[in-house]
Amino acid sequence: xxxxxxxxxxxxxxxxxxxxxxxxxxxxxxxxxxxxxxxxxxxxxxxxxxxxxxxxxxxxxxxxxxxxxxxxxxxxxxxxxxxxxxxxxxxxxxxxxxxxxxxxxxxxxxxxxxxxxxxxxxxxxxxxxxxxxxxxxxxxxxxxxxxxxxxxxxxxxxxxxxxxxx
Ligand code: FE
Ligand code: FE
Ligand code: MG
Numbered sequence: 001x002x003x004x005x006x007x008x009x010x011x012x013x014x015x016x017x018x019x020x021x022x023x024x025x026x027x028x029x030x031x032x033x034x035x036x037x038x039x040x041x042x043x044x045x046x047x048x049x050x051x052x053x054x055x056x057x058x059x060x061x062x063x064x065x066x067x068x069x070x071x072x073x074x075x076x077x078x079x080x081x082x083x084x085x086x087x088x089x090x091x092x093x094x095x096x097x098x099x100x101x102x103x104x105x106x107x108x109x110x111x112x113x114x115x116x117x118x119x120x121x122x123x124x125x126x127x128x129x130x131x132x133x134x135x136x137x138x139x140x141x142x143x144x145x146x147x148x149x150x151x152x153x154x155x156x157x158x159x160x161x162x163x164x165x166x
Contacts, residue, residue: 049105
């Protein structure tokens with residue numbers, strides 16, 4: 001913990017740490033949902049979907065890294081027990097029990113829309129009390145917005161392909 005760095009957040013540090021730990025749980029669950037989905041994907045444009053999901057998995061893991069670093073800077077502890085991810089998550093985990101690309105995309109788009117709401121919330125919550133966390137939330141938000149668009153573009157291409165094949 002950096003003492004002056006924490007002092008500018010002051011009395012708000014614990015509430016920010018708690019928000020960040022919820023986002024941290026989300027990132028690990030999103031990482032695994034993408035990673036396992038990329039391995040199991042079946043159906044039209046499978047190769048393109050697998051590549052996109054794996055790239056997003058890498059991004060979510062990088063987000064977990066960024067969020068954990070910020071928690072530690074604020075003097076907090078990132079969740080160390082994976083079973084607690086389920087208790088703290090905002091966005092949950094959708095097991096890819098049906099690995100058809102259409103289903104995977106629906107599940108992961110829902111996850112991205114939740115992530116967008118979470119980081120938009122952290123950004124707004126922290127804007128006046130913790131500019132460093134606010135800035136980090138903005139950086140992650142930019143990625144989540146891109147992720148949603150990537151997945152919706154794939155969804156559209158797959159729909160066009162399936163319509164053509166009747
Ligand atoms: Fe993320
Ligand atoms: Fe994402
Ligand atoms: Mg992408």
